[in-house]
Amino acid sequence: MSIVDMKSVGTQEAIKLPSPSRVPLSPAHLLKGAGLAALLIALGLFILGPLITLFLWAFAKEWFYPALLPHSWTFSWWQQILLNEEIGHSIILSFIVAPIVTLVSAAICLPAAYVFARYEFPGRRTFLVSLFATNAFPKMGLYITMAGLLYAFNLMDTFWGVVLVQLLSTIVIMTWIPSAAFASVPRQLEEAARDVGASLWTTFWKVTLPMALPGILVALILAFLASLDEAQGTFLVGSPDYITMPVQMYTLVSNYPQQAAAVFSIVLSLPSFILLLLVRRYIIGGSLAAGFRLH
Secondary structure (H helix, E strand, O other), rough: HHHHHHHHHHHHHHHHHHOOOOOOOOHHHHHHHHHHHHHHHHHHHHHHHHHHOOOOOOOOOOOOOOOOOOEEEEOHHHHHHOOOOHHHHHHHHHHHHHHHHHHHHHHHHHHHHHHHOOOOOHHHHHHHHHOHHHOOOHHHHHHHHHHHHHHOOOOOHHHOOOOOOHHHHOOOHHHHHHHHHHOOOHHHHHHHHOOOOOOOOHHHHHHHHHHHHHHHHHHHHHHHHHHHHHHHHHHHHHHHOOOOHHHHHHHHHHHOOOOHHHHHHHHHHHHHHHHHHHHHHHHHHHOHHHHOOOO
């Protein structure tokens, strides 16, 4: 038999080899898989169930238990909410206050974040950890304390009083995440820029800031959303003249049918959903998690 024939026979035998049989899954494996599937379904219902119900209520005209879907549908609630003068004013006010709060917070916190990231000084870690004091205790106590100071300076029921009270919700975000973003920039790149003649200011704008920008962008978006969603302090300081969207939600839930509250909830959630979609690649890429790896 020639070498070619031997290769042909070997190839045919290889083709005729039976495929390995699948090992049947044990009852323990099947039970584990079923439990995992049930857990995922329960988690999905826990997360998506309220959102689906909220969306259905926003278009429901009549919906009575035990029906799974509304008996009739309508767009009238959307017209009543979007054309309501008070609600429209609260939407406009929210989108005026939130950008200002974000810019003021950035102006205060970003320089501090750079100092925390680039310089060692006594009490550095203590200062960083102390920032969490704004979230470590019930915020209503902080808001009441602030109210006493705002009364003294005639800032109660004023625009800037609302801005100041909403700053509390942004301090941690605008300090920790940018601090870690600045700290992640390699010192060697900055030193190389200085070696070729770049000034400190040029090095910061051309090297440090572009590399830290994803983390700063995430912090800006989260600070904007924190300001947009803040209700307790705004209610305490801004009422009755400065009513933002979250504060307006209290009125809708208390005095209007639940269809109106469902519509306004969707309107209130849309900015958060859109902005988080815009920065999702930075969040998934670790820019958010980097804010908690500051050494």
